[in-house]
Amino acid sequence: MERHTRQSADIPKWSALLVEAVNKPGLIMKAYSNFHSYSLGNQLLALVQCQMRGLQPGPINTFPKWQELGRHVKRGERALMLCMPITCKRRDETTDEGADCKGTFTSFVYKARWFVLTQTEGEDLQPQVTPDWDAKRALAALAIDLIPFDSTDGNCQGFARKRQIAINPVAQLPHKTLFHELAHVVIGHTTEADFADTEKTPRNLREVEAEAVALLCCESLELEGADYCRGYLQNWLYQGVGFDASAIPEKSAQKIFRAADQILRAGRSTSERSAEYAN
Ligand SMILES: [Zn+2]
Numbered sequence: 001m002e003r004h005t006r007q008s009a010d011i012p013k014w015s016a017l018l019v020e021a022v023n024k025p026g027l028i029m030k031a032y033s034n035f036h037s038y039s040l041g042n043q044l045l046a047l048v049q050c051q052m053r054g055l056q057p058g059p060i061n062t063f064p065k066w067q068e069l070g071r072h073v074k075r076g077e078r079a080l081m082l083c084m085p086i087t088c089k090r091r092d093e094t095t096d097e098g099a100d101c102k103g104t105f106t107s108f109v110y111k112a113r114w115f116v117l118t119q120t121e122g123e124d125l126q127p128q129v130t131p132d133w134d135a136k137r138a139l140a141a142l143a144i145d146l147i148p149f150d151s152t153d154g155n156c157q158g159f160a161r162k163r164q165i166a167i168n169p170v171a172q173l174p175h176k177t178l179f180h181e182l183a184h185v186v187i188g189h190t191t192e193a194d195f196a197d198t199e200k201t202p203r204n205l206r207e208v209e210a211e212a213v214a215l216l217c218c219e220s221l222e223l224e225g226a227d228y229c230r231g232y233l234q235n236w237l238y239q240g241v242g243f244d245a246s247a248i249p250e251k252s253a254q255k256i257f258r259a260a261d262q263i264l265r266a267g268r269s270t271s272e273r274s275a276e277y278a279n
Helices: 014-023 027-035 040-053 063-068 135-142 174-187 205-220 226-237 250-266
Strands: 003-005 060-062 071-073 080-091 101-116 120-122 156-161 164-167 195-198
Touching: 014 027, 014 040, 014 205, 014 226, 014 250, 027 040, 027 205, 040 080, 040 101, 040 250, 060 063, 063 071, 063 101, 135 174, 135 250, 156 174, 164 174, 174 195, 174 205, 174 226, 174 250, 195 205, 205 226, 205 250
Parallel strands: 003 101
Antiparallel strands: 060 101, 071 120, 080 101, 156 164, 156 195
């Protein structure tokens, strides 16, 4: 399956949103607590738009969904824009007419369809509860095994091999290491090589990707380790000549957001893995 990203000029790139998240402690936490039923990228998009327009962040829904909930959008309110995947049929132009369709691909479009709570009025809403996250549930849903830690390297915090991960029982930041190793598997790094992560993580793009996923997960769930990840990533962004926002390529940023979403959703109970685009 192929993915296309269509992005208009006024929409920030994923890499720019990621740099925001790295440089602004608490941003992801705020986005997650308000918009956790949406993908992380959309959570940040929603939060940034609320901040730009001076709107109080809160539950977001489409116009008809608000009506279902007994509220209506106030006159003159402008919708927030989120990114939606759409499935397109591929046409193969080289073949004869009739043999038109060669599978499907996913494309992304930006639609202005969502309104935040303060743009609406009507019946009171039930307060939102941030879903709890469970490591065992996540491992099972992602089909990843947690195996005993068998490395004799005392500095090694954890490792990932194929679809197995291990965490040093005395790891300094066990949650951070768990998310980091899960990220290596979910992004697909372990089909390319095995990863043993020491306290001194080598500087390469795959480590940046895993560490960024760990940042997004730790901060969303308010678990210890986000500061460490943030330091590592800032260091990467400030290498050599000074701050370079393009040090994390757009393609990596997309992988990072997708992997963090997968890991966060996998750890929720089935009833909480609500479909983002259902409304
Ligand atoms: Zn690593």
